[in-house]
Amino acid sequence: MNPLALTARYTRFEMKRVARNPRFLIFSMFLPVVMFAAYTSTDATDALGDITVGPYIMVSMASFGAMMSVVSTGGRIALERSGGWSRQLRLTALTNGQYLTSKIIGGFTLALPALVAVFVEAYATGRAKLSFGTYLEAGFWVLVGMVPLATFGILLGYLVRADNAGQLIGGMTSLLALAGGVWVPVEQFPGWLADIVKALPMYWSGAAGRDVIAGSWIGWRGLLVLAVWTLVLGRLAARSYARDQLRA
Amino acid sequence: MRRQRPSWQPLDVTGRSRTTGPEAARTDAFPAAPSATAPLRRGPADGDPARGAAPVALAGVRRSYGAVNAVDGVSLTVPAGQVVALLGPNGAGKSTTIDMLLGLTTQDAGTVSLFGLSPRRACAEGLVAAMLQNGGLLPFVTVETLLDTLRGLYPHPLTTAEAMRRAGVSDLAGLRTEKLSGGQRQRVRFATALLPDPQLLVLDEPTAAMDVSARQAFWAETRDWAAEGRTVLFATHYLAEADDFADRIVLLRAGRVVADGTTTEVKALVGGRVIRATLPRVDDHLLAALGRLPGVSRAARRGDTIELRCADSDAALRALLAEAPAVRDLEITGAGLEDAFMVLTADSATPPAQLAGSAVQIRAPHFGEMAP
Numbered sequence: 001m002n003p004l005a006l007t008a009r010y011t012r013f014e015m016k017r018v019a020r021n022p023r024f025l026i027f028s029m030f031l032p033v034v035m036f037a038a039y040t041s042t043d044a045t046d047a048l049g050d051i052t053v054g055p056y057i058m059v060s061m062a063s064f065g066a067m068m069s070v071v072s073t074g075g076r077i078a079l080e081r082s083g084g085w086s087r088q089l090r091l092t093a094l095t096n097g098q099y100l101t102s103k104i105i106g107g108f109t110l111a112l113p114a115l116v117a118v119f120v121e122a123y124a125t126g127r128a129k130l131s132f133g134t135y136l137e138a139g140f141w142v143l144v145g146m147v148p149l150a151t152f153g154i155l156l157g158y159l160v161r162a163d164n165a166g167q168l169i170g171g172m173t174s175l176l177a178l179a180g181g182v183w184v185p186v187e188q189f190p191g192w193l194a195d196i197v198k199a200l201p202m203y204w205s206g207a208a209g210r211d212v213i214a215g216s217w218i219g220w221r222g223l224l225v226l227a228v229w230t231l232v233l234g235r236l237a238a239r240s241y242a243r244d245q246l247r248a
Numbered sequence: 249m250r251r252q253r254p255s256w257q258p259l260d261v262t263g264r265s266r267t268t269g270p271e272a273a274r275t276d277a278f279p280a281a282p283s284a285t286a287p288l289r290r291g292p293a294d295g296d297p298a299r300g301a302a303p304v305a306l307a308g309v310r311r312s313y314g315a316v317n318a319v320d321g322v323s324l325t326v327p328a329g330q331v332v333a334l335l336g337p338n339g340a341g342k343s344t345t346i347d348m349l350l351g352l353t354t355q356d357a358g359t360v361s362l363f364g365l366s367p368r369r370a371c372a373e374g375l376v377a378a379m380l381q382n383g384g385l386l387p388f389v390t391v392e393t394l395l396d397t398l399r400g401l402y403p404h405p406l407t408t409a410e411a412m413r414r415a416g417v418s419d420l421a422g423l424r425t426e427k428l429s430g431g432q433r434q435r436v437r438f439a440t441a442l443l444p445d446p447q448l449l450v451l452d453e454p455t456a457a458m459d460v461s462a463r464q465a466f467w468a469e470t471r472d473w474a475a476e477g478r479t480v481l482f483a484t485h486y487l488a489e490a491d492d493f494a495d496r497i498v499l500l501r502a503g504r505v506v507a508d509g510t511t512t513e514v515k516a517l518v519g520g521r522v523i524r525a526t527l528p529r530v531d532d533h534l535l536a537a538l539g540r541l542p543g544v545s546r547a548a549r550r551g552d553t554i555e556l557r558c559a560d561s562d563a564a565l566r567a568l569l570a571e572a573p574a575v576r577d578l579e580i581t582g583a584g585l586e587d588a589f590m591v592l593t594a595d596s597a598t599p600p601a602q603l604a605g606s607a608v609q610i611r612a613p614h615f616g617e618m619a620p
Contacts, residue, residue: 001403
């Protein structure tokens with residue numbers, strides 16, 4: 001069977017299934033939109049870092065929503081492993097590689113509605129009036145910053161058991177969001193803590209988006225952090241994946 | 249009184265299958281002309297050398313988990329059109345054998361081929377489908393969505409409606425899988441197994457969680473399905489199912505094949521019949537004497553009832569009437585599969601091979617045993 005057609009077919013199924021899940025809608029769409037409105041209600045035009053509060057929080061909330069989508073892929077993998085669905089799929093023409101590809105494409109595609117919703121909200125409420133191209137570029141870089149987190153999601157999916165997966169992934173995403181300066185801007189962290197945060201991948205997703213708005217780009221340091229995390233997490237994910245294949 | 253062979257050779261009996269040789273297998277598996285009940289089945293692509301190869305060929309397959317040899321050298325060839333029961337107690341290696349057969353677990357040694365292909369390839373071609381134990385159903389989707397999705401992942405599937413009809417789950421189409429009862433889930437799993445329109449169906453404990461009528465309906469449908477010349481391999485610990493449904497029984501114990509033959513042959517392995525009779529006031533001494541009668545391999549008692557397992561029930565009966573004239577309510581039955589099962593799968597201290605012949609030591613832990 002045509003591998004592209006198979007992957008496309010399974011991706012469509014995966015996305016349909018996720019998009020109907022109320023938890024996905026709440027955490028990845030509703031929450032970022034509400035939090036943006038709450039955080040920017042008074043001081044949207046104050047300066048924060050190189051830009052104003054409005055665009056700053058907009059990027060933070062967009063990357064939070066995107067993160068919820070790409071990391072929650074892991075929860076679904078864990079669920080499908082323990083429920084025997086993965087075994088069932090291994091008896092079809094769909095290969096493991098196509099399965100994972102579908103998961104990754106699905107995770108990133110479902111990150112888009114969160115970005116779009118927050119961007120539209122920011123524009124419509126007048127808290128971040130940017131050009132269309134700037135929104136597009138900021139969105140792109142937020143997604144680039146998600147690559148190590150998507151890898152992290154897959155690692156969790158093959159590492160944890162389904163009954164723990166929900167709680168673990170919920171806790172992990174909150175921690176990542178905190179460490180990435182989503183809840184509290186990194187500019188307000190003490191210097192030593194800010195240095196730690198800047199060695200973590202989550203920070204760079206938001207930073208990459210904000211740099212675009214400030215008229216610059218993420219820079220080599222940020223790209224290096226993202227690349228190293230992707231490689232390390234990717235190796236770990238590959239290892240737990242291989243172990244899972246043997247056990248099944 | 250135990251007769252042993254130096255080493256156990258499993259009977260390799262083909263059973264009452266409709267097909268035996270590769271020629272017959274080919275005709276059966278790939279009918280020349282389509283008919284209303286058996287539309288032309290697509291096997292491996294035309295011109296493929298795998299055409300006509302045995303649906304299942306395991307050779308010297310082994311798998312250990314740590315120090316435990318779950319499967320310890322299983323060889324098994326199943327010709328097309330045969331219905332084979334893989335029978336054995338828990339831990340005998342049935343599920344591990346099935347997992348290796350399907351390519352879900354890699355074997356430590358030996359080879360697995362399905363229709364001459366690797367398991368992975370045979371599955372991808374839709375030649376093989378399985379009903380696995382537990383799981384396999386994605387939660388939070390309807391039965392119909394689940395089947396539609398799987399359907400898109402096979403090269404020549406049945407329609408979803410046809411698979412649901414055959415598995416008797418048409419009325420469940422709109423239900424979400426996590427809301428199904430145990431028996432319903434099992435029938436939906438059956439539908440997922442029929443969906444690719446396979447030539448080989450592998451069923452791991454298929455009727456667990458089904459009630460009696462569902463079980464009967466399930467086997468009726470599977471029988472119809474197999475009657476179209478297709479192959480079924482099923483693991484079960486329901487002895488009656490193996491007895492009723494299989495052409496051939498492969499008995500596993502501690503990861504090895506301990507018997508392989510037709511149902512009749514496997515029963516014959518126990519050698520003979522059981523005499524039951526009422527005989528009040530049997531003391532240990534008399535019971536031991538009964539156990540030594542000619543033709544009797546083991547004597548046991550339950551209340552006033554005695555039970556003699558016999559290799560030669562004619563000789564045993566004559567001797568019994570002479571030894572204990574008070575005996576009444578005599579009843580002679582053929583040994584059931586249950587007995588064969590008990591003998592051949594008893595704890596590993598018992599050598600596997602006590603076959604036909606006059607002295608069969610039966611170790612059946614379920615009946616009050618008398619040590620002679």
